[in-house]
Amino acid sequence: MRKSHVILATGLLFVGALAAVGWKFRPRAQPSLSETTPPLVTAPPVSAEREGVQVRFDLSLRPRPLEAAAGAPVQGTARFALTDAKSGAPLQGRRVLGWMSQRAPDAGPLDDAACKERVKTYLGGLLATRAEVDLNAYWFLTLNHDQSLSVINPQIAFERTKLHSLVSVGGEVADWALLKDRSALYVTVPSGDSVSVVDLERFLTTRTVRVGQRPGRVVVAPDGRTAWVSNDADGTVSVIDTTAHAEVAALKVGDGRHEVAFSDEGRTAWLTSTEEDVLTAVDVASREVLGTVTVGTGAGDVAWSTVARAVFVAQPSSHEVLLVDPVRREVSQRIPVKPGLGALRFDRTGRWAFLLHPQEGGVDIIDAARGQVAHALTGFAAPDSVTFTDAFAYVRNTTSGRVSLVELSTLEGTGKPSVINVTMGQHAPSEARDLGRSDPIAALPEGNGVIVAGTADRALYLYQEGMMAPRGTHLNYGREPRAVMVLDRSLREVESGVYSTQAMVRENGTYDVAFLLDNPRAIVCMEWKVGGVPEDAALSKKLSLTLTPRFDPKAVLTAGVSTPLRFKLEPTPGMNAQPVRPEEIRVLMFKQPGTWQWRIEPRLTAEGDFEVDFTPPSSGQYKFVVGVESRNIDLGRLPHFTLPVVEAPASVTASASEVHR
Incomplete structure (x- = not known):
C-alpha cells in the first residue's frame, strides 16, 4: 500500500505513464x-x-x-x-x-x-x-479459448484499441512458458502432440516441436537452457533445448500428469506422476535419473523451498504435504492438512507455502521455517490459483468474481492474517468454457499490482495495490483469456x-x-x-510492402450494409519478394471518435489481392488501417483511409422490416 502513495505523488503526467509501462524496483539481470x-x-x-x-x-x-x-x-x-x-x-x-x-x-x-x-x-x-526506438516495450499476453494468443499493448492510445497482434498456435493450448531471454514463448498443444514456438519479436508461431502424447505442463529450467514438458498420455517428460528448439530427451517417469520443480539452484529437476508412487530426481545438465523417492500414488503439485532446503510435495490421497530431503532423497517430514488438495505455491521468499483447497473453500499457509501449518484460512470460493507480489498473495476464486489478497507481512505470529477481497469483473471464472492450467493472474513489473484475466468477462483487469477496485480494464476483443502473462522489455x-x-x-x-x-x-x-x-535495415523510410486500395476511399458507405473492401499488398522492389499471406495481415476498422473497433484477417482473392466485408454499425467516420507485423509494418505505417458512413434511407429501412415480417 505504501508504494501506491508514492505513485500518486509523482504528478499527473507520470501517473498517466504508469498505465502504459512498467518498472521494477530491484536491480535485475540483463x-x-x-x-x-x-x-x-x-x-x-x-x-x-x-x-x-x-x-x-x-x-x-x-x-x-x-x-x-x-x-x-x-x-x-x-x-x-x-x-x-x-x-x-x-x-x-x-x-x-x-x-x-x-x-x-x-x-x-x-x-x-x-x-x-x-x-x-x-x-x-x-x-x-x-x-523510432521505444525503450519501454511492454505487453500483456493472453492465452485464449480459441487456439490463439492475444498481444495487448497498453502503451497505444489509439482510441481504445490496444490489440497489437493475434497469434494462432495451431490447436487448443494446455500451458505456456516464457523463455528466460524473452525471445520466445513455448505453448503446449495436446491435440498435435507438440509445442508451438512463438517468436516474441515478430509475434508469430515460427516452428513446431514434436514431443510425446498429449503434452500438458511446460516449465523452463532456471538456467533457461531447457524446457520440461509433461506428456500426459504416454508417461514421459520431454526435455527441449531452448536454443535449438528441439527435443533432446524423453524421460520415462510414470503414467498420468506430471509436475516439475527445480532444486539446488536449478541443478536438479523433481518430477511427479499421478499414476506412480515415486518422485523422480533428474540431473538437469546430463538429464540422467539420479534416483526416486516413494511418496505414494497420486502426488500433486511439487515446489522447492529455499528456506527449508526441501522439496514440498502435495499428496491428496493421504491429506499431507511431504517434505523431501534432496541430499538423502527421502521423505523427512509429513505435514497433515485438510482434504481436497489443489495448487501448492511458495511466495518469493521461499518461506510461506500456500496450499489451496478448492472443494473446502480454504487455504492452508505452511511456514517452511517451522515445518507446520501456520494459518488455516476459510471463506474462499473454490480457489484454484495463487500469484505473488512482494506484499500480497493473490488467490483467485473460481465461483465468485472476487480475488482475495492475503497480506504477507501479517503471516508472522499467531494472529489472523489480513485478507482483502477485491471484485474483478461481473462474472465468476467458472462461467467460462474452461479455466485452464496456467496462471490467470500475473504480477506487474513495478511490483505493486497485477493484471487479472477476467475469463468469463473476456477482459483483463489492471489492479494497483492499495485500491479497492481495478484501476483499468483492457478488452480481449471477444476472446476468453484463460491465462495472462506480462512481457516486459522496458528499462x-x-x-x-x-x-x-x-x-x-x-x-x-x-x-x-x-x-x-x-x-x-x-x-x-x-x-x-x-x-x-x-x-537495407532502414525500413522506417522504405516499407517492405506497398498498399494500393482497390476500393474508392471517397465513396460514401451505408450503415448496416455490407461493402467489400479490396486492396493490394505487393512487395516493394528490391526488398523481400515473398508474397504476403492472409494470416500475416491485420485489418483494423475503428470509428472516430468512439470506442467501436473491428479487426479481421482478410481473405485472398488473387495473388497479392485481399478483401474484407465491412458492415458499419452506424453513421460516422471510420478508419481503415492495415498492418503486417511479420514484415516489420506496424498498424498505422501503411497508408490508411477515412471512410464516411451515412444512415440508411428510411424507405430502405422500412422495406427491410417488411422482408423480416
Missing part, C-alpha cells in the same frame, strides 16, 4: 545477450543535468549476425546512468522512461519546452507520434543507478534521446549519433 563481438561504433556517453540529477546515456550496437535476414534491424543495449549531481551517488530504485527519435536533417536540438512536449506526446501513445536497473534495455535501430543518423525520471521529476533530451547500420 537478458542474456551475446557480448562476444565488439560494438559497431564506440562513442563516449552523452550527459545532461536537470533537477539536480546527472543523466548519462550511451547506446552500444552489435553487428548484425550473418544469419539475420536482409532488412533486419541492428540490436544493441541502451543505458542510462543516474547520479546525484552534487554527491555523485547513484540513484537507485527509480522509475525511468526513454525514447529515441530520428531528427530531420535540417532540424536542430530540442530545447526544454520542445523536449517536454515531445515526452508528453509519447506518453499519449498515439500511433502518429511513436518514437530496468541492472546495477546501482544504471538502467538498461535492448534496443533495435534501423537507420543511421542523429537521434534525440528523451528521458523521463519520476523522482525527482525530470525530463531530459540529449543527442546521439548512430552509425554503421546496414542500408
Whole structure:
C-alpha cells in the first residue's frame, strides 16, 4: 500500500505513464545477450543535468549476425546512468522512461519546452507520434479459448484499441512458458502432440516441436537452457533445448500428469506422476535419473523451498504435504492438512507455502521455517490459483468474481492474517468454457499490482495495490483469456543507478534521446549519433510492402450494409519478394471518435489481392488501417483511409422490416 502513495505523488503526467509501462524496483539481470563481438561504433556517453540529477546515456550496437535476414534491424543495449549531481551517488530504485527519435536533417536540438512536449506526446501513445526506438516495450499476453494468443499493448492510445497482434498456435493450448531471454514463448498443444514456438519479436508461431502424447505442463529450467514438458498420455517428460528448439530427451517417469520443480539452484529437476508412487530426481545438465523417492500414488503439485532446503510435495490421497530431503532423497517430514488438495505455491521468499483447497473453500499457509501449518484460512470460493507480489498473495476464486489478497507481512505470529477481497469483473471464472492450467493472474513489473484475466468477462483487469477496485480494464476483443502473462522489455536497473534495455535501430543518423525520471521529476533530451547500420535495415523510410486500395476511399458507405473492401499488398522492389499471406495481415476498422473497433484477417482473392466485408454499425467516420507485423509494418505505417458512413434511407429501412415480417 505504501508504494501506491508514492505513485500518486509523482504528478499527473507520470501517473498517466504508469498505465502504459512498467518498472521494477530491484536491480535485475540483463537478458542474456551475446557480448562476444565488439560494438559497431564506440562513442563516449552523452550527459545532461536537470533537477539536480546527472543523466548519462550511451547506446552500444552489435553487428548484425550473418544469419539475420536482409532488412533486419541492428540490436544493441541502451543505458542510462543516474547520479546525484552534487554527491555523485547513484540513484537507485527509480522509475525511468526513454525514447529515441530520428531528427530531420535540417532540424536542430530540442530545447526544454520542445523536449517536454515531445515526452508528453509519447506518453499519449498515439500511433502518429511513436518514437523510432521505444525503450519501454511492454505487453500483456493472453492465452485464449480459441487456439490463439492475444498481444495487448497498453502503451497505444489509439482510441481504445490496444490489440497489437493475434497469434494462432495451431490447436487448443494446455500451458505456456516464457523463455528466460524473452525471445520466445513455448505453448503446449495436446491435440498435435507438440509445442508451438512463438517468436516474441515478430509475434508469430515460427516452428513446431514434436514431443510425446498429449503434452500438458511446460516449465523452463532456471538456467533457461531447457524446457520440461509433461506428456500426459504416454508417461514421459520431454526435455527441449531452448536454443535449438528441439527435443533432446524423453524421460520415462510414470503414467498420468506430471509436475516439475527445480532444486539446488536449478541443478536438479523433481518430477511427479499421478499414476506412480515415486518422485523422480533428474540431473538437469546430463538429464540422467539420479534416483526416486516413494511418496505414494497420486502426488500433486511439487515446489522447492529455499528456506527449508526441501522439496514440498502435495499428496491428496493421504491429506499431507511431504517434505523431501534432496541430499538423502527421502521423505523427512509429513505435514497433515485438510482434504481436497489443489495448487501448492511458495511466495518469493521461499518461506510461506500456500496450499489451496478448492472443494473446502480454504487455504492452508505452511511456514517452511517451522515445518507446520501456520494459518488455516476459510471463506474462499473454490480457489484454484495463487500469484505473488512482494506484499500480497493473490488467490483467485473460481465461483465468485472476487480475488482475495492475503497480506504477507501479517503471516508472522499467531494472529489472523489480513485478507482483502477485491471484485474483478461481473462474472465468476467458472462461467467460462474452461479455466485452464496456467496462471490467470500475473504480477506487474513495478511490483505493486497485477493484471487479472477476467475469463468469463473476456477482459483483463489492471489492479494497483492499495485500491479497492481495478484501476483499468483492457478488452480481449471477444476472446476468453484463460491465462495472462506480462512481457516486459522496458528499462530496468541492472546495477546501482544504471538502467538498461535492448534496443533495435534501423537507420543511421542523429537521434534525440528523451528521458523521463519520476523522482525527482525530470525530463531530459540529449543527442546521439548512430552509425554503421546496414542500408537495407532502414525500413522506417522504405516499407517492405506497398498498399494500393482497390476500393474508392471517397465513396460514401451505408450503415448496416455490407461493402467489400479490396486492396493490394505487393512487395516493394528490391526488398523481400515473398508474397504476403492472409494470416500475416491485420485489418483494423475503428470509428472516430468512439470506442467501436473491428479487426479481421482478410481473405485472398488473387495473388497479392485481399478483401474484407465491412458492415458499419452506424453513421460516422471510420478508419481503415492495415498492418503486417511479420514484415516489420506496424498498424498505422501503411497508408490508411477515412471512410464516411451515412444512415440508411428510411424507405430502405422500412422495406427491410417488411422482408423480416
